[in-house]
Amino acid sequence: MGENPRASAVRDLIVDACDSANTPIGNPVVNGFLVEFGLVPRWSGRWSWRTKGRRKSAGRQWRGFTCLAYIDHFFESKGMRVKQEVQELFPTPLWIVDLAAADAASFNAKLKAEIENIISPRPKVPSGSNWQTPQDLHTRPAFADFTKLVEITARSVAQYLEVERFPMMITGCWANINSPGAYHPTHNHPNNYLSGVYYVAVPEGGPALVFQDPRPALMMPWTGKLSRVTANAAVAQPQPGRMVLFPSWLRHHVPSNQGTTERISISFNLMFTNFAETLAAPRWKPTAGTG
Numbered sequence: 001m002g003e004n005p006r007a008s009a010v011r012d013l014i015v016d017a018c019d020s021a022n023t024p025i026g027n028p029v030v031n032g033f034l035v036e037f038g039l040v041p042r043w044s045g046r047w048s049w050r051t052k053g054r055r056k057s058a059g060r061q062w063r064g065f066t067c068l069a070y071i072d073h074f075f076e077s078k079g080m081r082v083k084q085e086v087q088e089l090f091p092t093p094l095w096i097v098d099l100a101a102a103d104a105a106s107f108n109a110k111l112k113a114e115i116e117n118i119i120s121p122r123p124k125v126p127s128g129s130n131w132q133t134p135q136d137l138h139t140r141p142a143f144a145d146f147t148k149l150v151e152i153t154a155r156s157v158a159q160y161l162e163v164e165r166f167p168m169m170i171t172g173c174w175a176n177i178n179s180p181g182a183y184h185p186t187h188n189h190p191n192n193y194l195s196g197v198y199y200v201a202v203p204e205g206g207p208a209l210v211f212q213d214p215r216p217a218l219m220m221p222w223t224g225k226l227s228r229v230t231a232n233a234a235v236a237q238p239q240p241g242r243m244v245l246f247p248s249w250l251r252h253h254v255p256s257n258q259g260t261t262e263r264i265s266i267s268f269n270l271m272f273t274n275f276a277e278t279l280a281a282p283r284w285k286p287t288a289g290t291g
């Protein structure tokens, strides 16, 4: 039977990708997708030769995917089976910790009172402006419980990222008071590893925290439907008692407060305590001069 030229081209593309990447035939990288192929009896000799004996069992179970339907349908029409997998590379983590509502209410009442102490008497700021306290709240006894919460949350995040053996410290902690109409323009938190925000008071209609896609916007065809794959921004909804941690390099902004009361949050940064001593040295081994 003559081979369909399209099937031949697709097969060669896959085989070439495997060969050039020195990748086992089970996980060829084709156009950014990892596609795992099963054996097709009439091709088995070729696959076997190409993969230097790495043959997969023809009897394995397959799971259907609809994400790459054209591939599925194409191979199905040739009597072949295909297994697809889409992986998300380089995900940007966001950690969200919510205090129970009842606990948050009393905790936030105390925090709000302490913030009021700091900002009293209130300065005159233009309507729609936001303003901030000094960045030393983590050093003040009145915020000791809050500081502990930040430190413990950050330690959990460090454990998740497998960097817990490198101590981190809070390098800044301040309260933000967003009056109605106030907003925070786009920014990131340079020279830190982790940043976060905790919500003390969120009015009805209070704005979300909007994170921007860190990838270069080279091609952004409008799909008509936003998803976590196609969107170029993502929001973290605020609520009293919620803490959100994120990588400090991730750019974000807060749209204007459309509520009728103040939106109060506490922001903070963390950095490795001994970054230069413990983390900045080269991680590669020298190839000469060590004898």
Ligand SMILES: [Fe+2]
Pocket (backbone or CB within 6 Å): 187, 188, 189, 252, 267
């Ligand atoms: Fe920020």
